[in-house]
Amino acid sequence: MPKTRVIVNADDFGLTTGINQGIIESHLCGPVNSTTMMMNGHAVEEAVRLSQQHPDLHVGVHLVLSWGKPLASTSQSLTKEDGTFRFTSRFLKEEPPDPKDVYLEWKAQIEAFLATGLSLHHLDSHHHIHGWSAIDSIIVDLANEYQTTFRAAGNEKHRDLWLTNRFDERFYGEGVSFATLDSITPGSSVEVMVHPANMDALLPSVTSYVNQRLVEKDLLTRYTPPDWWT
Template identity: 30%
Template sequence: MKCILVINADDFGYTGGINATIQCCAAEGVLRNTTLMANGPAFDDAVAIAKANRSLSVGVHLNLTELKPVASPDKVPTLVDETGAMQSSPRGLAAALVSGAVSAGDIRRELLAQVSKIMDCGIVPTHLDSHKHVHVLPPVLEVAIEIARRYSIPWIRNPFEDASAWRLITAVGKNDRRVFLKQYAEANIIKPLQPVFRHFVRRSGLRTPDGFHGLSVTGLWNEKVLSRLVGRLKPGVNEWMVHPGVVDQALKNARTRLLGQREVERDILLSPVWVSLSDRHGFSVRGFGEELS
């Protein structure tokens, strides 16, 4: 079986600087995939870039934990606060689902509105994932799968990090290792939901990558981490989550902890090191819109 690496840039549509960086990494680097945030402030700009770069596979970055909904707030009342904004964290959303404070119907209406908005712009999504990986929550996963089947979206992110991720700690900068351990622990908190995820996806007939990488090292990427990761890729389809961008005023004003590190990831995606890494380790970089078998 071939070893395929699918590199996906999250947060397309979040800021103009992120959009321009994704465009650059697709035109001049190894990036082949991105996921578009339908309620992102720079959505229209992202759509224009997507239409001008047809070789870039564009998916949907489903969002239930930041910004305002695509649907009218009065149509999704349990998803919004008094300011009209959505839940501020995955944990808050999970707690609201368990308590019944958020209804499955509102989730369905909002996610349908997000996918419909993107498709109405003439973009045919090739894959789905979600901001902060809230599609790991079973009520959200059910809706995401329903939408993917309705619109013939073939791929959905496997949000469970590959078990070998802990080996990357020695490649991370020494000052970043405490953050790595915290993120590694958080990535493993959701592992009990993995059998449920696999069952739902298998039953639906959707495809999901065999391996997923990038959670524990979010914001901590460097070329040593990259080299270590690709050296451990397994046969099959492997997805690597990235967040390239540029630190402009829009990003500084946004509610994100990833600032300068986005520029580090941009530089890695544009680095000439990819040719030697691919030759040495025998993997190929593909897009979700390409043949992945």
């Protein structure tokens, strides 16, 4: 069977300490070989230290527009009165932002990442918002500007900038199982999205996806990939 380049990417690095711990454990004891950092998370400094301690773990930026507060001073149009982003996971039904403001905010998040001294592996986004047709040109502009790639969600016309030629998001919710991981089919390259975590005091307040993160961590740290993964 031909080898397949499989990137197992853990989202939300830097959001909480429990998420950081779950990702690192799933890297050391499981197939996670990549992660993307939320630069406005509660535990970014710890995530940076852990990245420096584990250089075999590729790290990119998990661009945010639907959680927490922005980093750029020019992002008032993207926020509510309390200063947090006005967008949610239901962004497709919400009023689109000005693409220029999104560009400046996401550029600020990337620059904050680069200021840590870490190498930028790729880009993706919280809730896959970079694939929203109202702003999907921004991820293309940023990938070109920073000479990197992005998650294959949307932008079919720019496959040359995709991280992999396939994106698998089935290991989520009801799909969290060994069977889902075993059902990944061979191909030239595929990214598998995961969300492992340990419980911490903040986790229930920052996400509705709580218990399944713990299940994901348990399964990932006990999973042995097939021989054709590379």
